[in-house]
Amino acid sequence: MFSIGALSRHTGVKVPTIRYYEQMGLMCAPERTEGNQRRYGRAERERLGFIKHARDLGFSIEAISALIELNDHPDRSCAEASEIAAYQLSSVRKKIASLTRLESELSRISDGCSGNGIADECYVLASLADHARCETDH
Amino acid sequence: MFSIGALSRHTGVKVPTIRYYEQMGLMCAPERTEGNQRRYGRAERERLGFIKHARDLGFSIEAISALIELNDHPDRSCAEASEIAAYQLSSVRKKIASLTRLESELSRISDGCSGNGIADECYVLASLADHARCETDH
């Protein structure tokens, strides 16, 4: 049994974040000492490790709730887990695509200005004022 | 002179967002009718167009404030504009790099599960429970 601080050190999840996950229902309310302090065991450490890894991979709290629910019921179909992972992958790909378009515009804009001129003739400011200079939509 | 709704249609910025920009100091408080409704002119439409374009390119409200300040003072050095654009470019590149790492893990995870099995043997759930299966850090 260890304290919330020890759990935090073991998992790399900050103390207030652990309490937040409890509030959100991701972590169950743990046992308490007589003095009302949280005490965790091995199962909770694993659960929090799962949550942290999923968060690091960008899954939302809601998605993680559903995944944990499945993890707690090993006999259920994993169709939902597959769906959630596929959805997460596709939204990451969409974000990459959109950021890549931004990157090409921004590199053009940034390259167009050395920072040695005056605002009136600045390529950055002119580009922001006029989307027609852009090569892609956004 | 046109109403906030007309300005919204011209620029593609939603009405509550325009009011929000005014509250944040990005847009100046416009003239009002006798009945207290906002009336805008050409200068304000251009300014809002500038803001929208910058937002579409991912600049923060704070960055846009600084850029507008420069735009309003054409004789100043554009060094700050150059810095802001370079910073924005570098943060977009960092995001792309991080999302690309996630993408490769997520595609491995997603490919590993057809959705036809049970939770106990699911590759998605097993991968989330154990970061050692990952090929990159995150």
Next chain:
DNA sequence: CCTTGAACCTCTAGTGACTAGAGCAACTAG
């Protein structure tokens, strides 16, 4: 001129996933 309905006004609260801080209680090492 009057009515109707759309558009406008302000203000508050909610989103997601935390993070910071106040003010107090409990635990632990020396």
Next chain:
DNA sequence: CTAGTTGCTCTAGTCACTAGAGGTTCAAGG
């Protein structure tokens, strides 16, 4: 036993909006 760290709850703040309540003003048709 005491000092210092860690813990507790609760509230409010972050970012860039978005939604809703409850009321007012505007523009067009009759």
